[in-house]
Amino acid sequence: MEDVTSQRVAAARAVGAQKVYGAGDTQVHALRDVSVEFAEGQFSSIMGPSGSGKSTLMQCMAGLDRLSAGEAFVGEVPLSGLGDNALTQLRRDKIGFIFQAFNLIPTLSAEENIVLPMSLAGRKPDSDWLTEVISATGLGDRMGHRPGELSGGQQQRVAVARALASRPDIIFGDEPTGNLDSKTGSEILEFMRKAVDQLGQTIVMVTHDPISASYSDRVLFLADGSIVDEMADPTTDAVFDTIRSLGD
């Protein structure tokens, strides 16, 4: 297995991450001692069956949820030491999110949605960067439209642009193509690819779709709360094979 992390600085990492829900007999171990690094400028996928802990891992590393034990870092900042406000600020400034259900504010225009994280911080967006991001979406003429006036693919492109807009250290995606047909889904994935290759962004995406995973540089496989396999430069077929072998 090629070590893809050693040459690069980690944008985010987890060390001995554990997450336990409930107590006693009903205790569920969602994560068992997971250690992982996501390098800067890389597009990673996390895969695994339902209940494997892939969403939990992402949520805990993104500062949306807290680990029961172990530590998650964004850059060199350990998340467990942060209070709610500091964590919120970290999410706002250093992390971008792409949701499965787009989650745009229906009452704001596309552009207003894109700059929302900066607006919440009370900051002016970097206009050169913003122009670049908006032109990358290919939706330059539709920026004044409300989400309701855009197609699903267009809405998700706006959502990706929102994640990019604050130039975060890392972007987390939660099944970003889960609500889209395969054609628009691949458009989004190409857009995300472009963000990594041309804009130098770092993306971590949770997915269950081998085709989606093939767009990334690296795939992590989770099962039962542990990392069970890892693959660099994945192809659709190779991912399929691995999943099949995990199922056995």
Added chain:
Amino acid sequence: MIIFKLVWRRIRASLGSLLLTLIAIVAGVGFVSGSFILSDSLAATFNSIFEDAASTVDGQVQPKEAEFGFEPRTIPDTLATELQELPEVRKATPQVVYSNDSVNNFIATDTDGQEVYPQGSEQGPPVLTASWDGEEGGGLLIADGVVPNGIDEVALNQGYADLIPAAVGDEIEFVTPDGRKTFTVTATVELTTGGAAFVLFDFESAQTLYGKEGLVDTVSLSTEPGTTVEEMLAAVEAALPEDAEVIDQADVVAENVADFNQVIGIIRNVLLGFAGVALFVSLFIIYNTFAVLITQRMRQIGMLRAIGATRAQIRNSIVIEAFAVGLIGSIIGLAAGFLFALLIKAGFQAAGGFPETKNVLLPRTIIAAFSVGILAAVLSSLLPAVLAGRVSPIAAMRNERSQEGVFSSRVVAGAIVLVLGMVLLGLGLAGQSTAIGSLGETTVLLIELGVGAIAIFLGVAMLSIIFAGPLADLLGKGGFLGATMLGLGVGLLLLIFGIGDGVPDSVLRFISFAFKVIFAALGIILGTSIIVSVLRGGKATGIGGSAGALEGHLARRNASRSPQRTSATAMALTIGITLVTTVGIIGQSLKESVSGALERGVQADLFIYDNSFGSFESAVTTAIEEVDGIEQATGIRQNEVKIGTGDGGVVGVTAYDTTSGTDLIDPAVDQGQLGDVAPNGLLVSAEYADEQGYEIGDVVPVEFPNGNSQDFTVAATFTDTAIIDSQLAIDITTYDDNFSDDKDLFVAASLAEGSDEDRVRSDVEAITDEAGTFTVQNTGEYLDSLSGQVDGLTSLINYMLGFALFVAFIGVVNTIVLSVVERTREIGLLRAVGGTRRQIRSMVRWESVMVCLLGALVGVGLGVLFAQATVAAIPDSFIDRLSLPWETLVFTLLIASLAGMVAAVIPAFMASRRSPLEAISSAE
């Protein structure tokens, strides 16, 4: 700034869901501002009328107020002549009025000899009479004719003259205190009268007609040119006898206005009280709306949190939204209040009894409207806002909506508030209070009672999340009728045979009653579960069941699945129902207490009193006594005396013919002999005698308003304070000797054995018709008329509460609409799998009915509790029994079910219009 933008866009987008909330705020604010505008306008109008009237006057001489007692005071008319001689005085005009406490003394009759009242009713504006020297000004102008000058001449205000109808030169018969007399109308005048009629005589004739020869009531003064008003007033002051005083123009207006302002103040406070109730109801509705909106926006809030909105930003956005809704509601509410005031005035004016008024909008009204509206909205959004701040960012990635998780803390808080309320109410009922700071003991007591009641209410409302779900479920399961009957039955049994009724202490009584209510509630639940288990095998009946298995079941589940919302909606309704029930029970208890108490003490057969409840010449009483078939008759009077030599205090005294024994009035003599009261004995209430340590035979010095003092002997004590509602009573001849007026308030007469009541009555009526406007009643009619007064009062209160109920009704519609919107997807699913529109409508309707019934049941329960507490707190001399108006209570529950049906009409329609596809594909 993005927060403001978000909020503003959100409000614009969700105006539909906020519309009913807005109506709730508008209603509350409208009621508050309307009350202020109406009362301010009235006050301004009366002020300007009296300012007009006093505009030609620089000052007024009047008798000094008596220290106590109700003696009409006058000054000799020679004083006016003396004052006229002063060089500083341009004109000293003497004036007499008929009497200070009585109206309708000189009433014109039409060609048929019938009295003519403004608006055609004695209850309308009064007919007033005064002396007039013919001077114009101060809003008074001669319309036609010349100033009356002679004992058979009269001037009328134009409105009254038109009503009679009478023109200058006509001879019109008047009903006067001395019987019917004919006067020639010499003038009609324009006068700002506020709907009242004016009958004016020249000064000397007025003195004669009013029985005030040689006397004046007031002398109005104007200043000689070249002299200042201050100099004139000082000169007059120096010339006055000891028992007269002079006041300046501002004081003249202030004194005239004072009574009106007091009445207006009372009206305003009563209106504001009801407005407060409506606002309290609105709080629940606003809270509900925001709680639901936040559940609906859970995902959006989660997303905002994920991409970097802080808790504070989320909280603030909700509060700002509430602030904006409150602001908009206040603006519309203020306008609505203005409209409300205009409408009420238009109503009065259409009835003819209202002067042309200005519309006064004081800054205070605007401030009150905005602070009330905004405060209500912001306050009731606080809890939802805090909950919104706690929404986890992960919520953005979930599809289902999670429940709010404050269940246990709310239950604990509710229990604490409930206990606190019971302690406060208990303390208040026990009369335990101490003055705190500048607050007097009574104020603290009232605060204890009021805050206690509100706290109990809030406690029950908070705790209702425990029982709202199961109770709604039970109600739906069909046991409603059975449960209600069983529960009420158990409650009734407990009331009748309950422990603690003999306990004199009101706190214990209250506590024992609280237990009984709890048992009654248990009875309801127990009864329901029994019925349910019986029915479980067979077909379910009752509300949920009768709607058909599927929709009944779903409605029940819906009502019980979100207990917080169900309870908040039901509680909005509960407030109104609680108050209606409380008022109804107190009213009923008061009625039964009054008639029950009087039935024993009232021995007379006929009762005669002036329609304006004013006093009348005792000649009327004497004449009635002479009527063939009347065995005995006595006038009844009331006044005040001062006990002891120095600080004995002023107490009320009743006078009647004590030598009539107990044939007319039976005061329930406890100790001593009633026969010993005349001539110089006192009949003392047992309570007062106890308090003062009086024994039979004690000598008590009594001072009268005219300054005379006399020693009285305590002759007897009495216990029936319902029939004699003062601490002291004396014989009527003793009264005649010591008070200067000899007017009666009331005549009680008994029929001779074997005499024909109808004939005697018509003879008595012949006398009273001659003497003025009187009511003659037999015992039954008299007691009925007292009940009628209580009924009138309770129905007036209920009208006002109806408004709060209306707001609560809006709240029910609001909740059902919100819950339909929230369940769009679910309803779509039901439609998709084959639910008919009818079934969907029926489901929504039954949920609404369950919520309403729940609110009404809790309301009736609390109402009974509060009424019992109130009755326990009120002295027995006033209300001595608890009487439940069963029909009203059952009726309330029926109406509540009906209201539930009506409230669901629109939401049910909305729900049934959802197309299955649209509903399923709707994301948010």
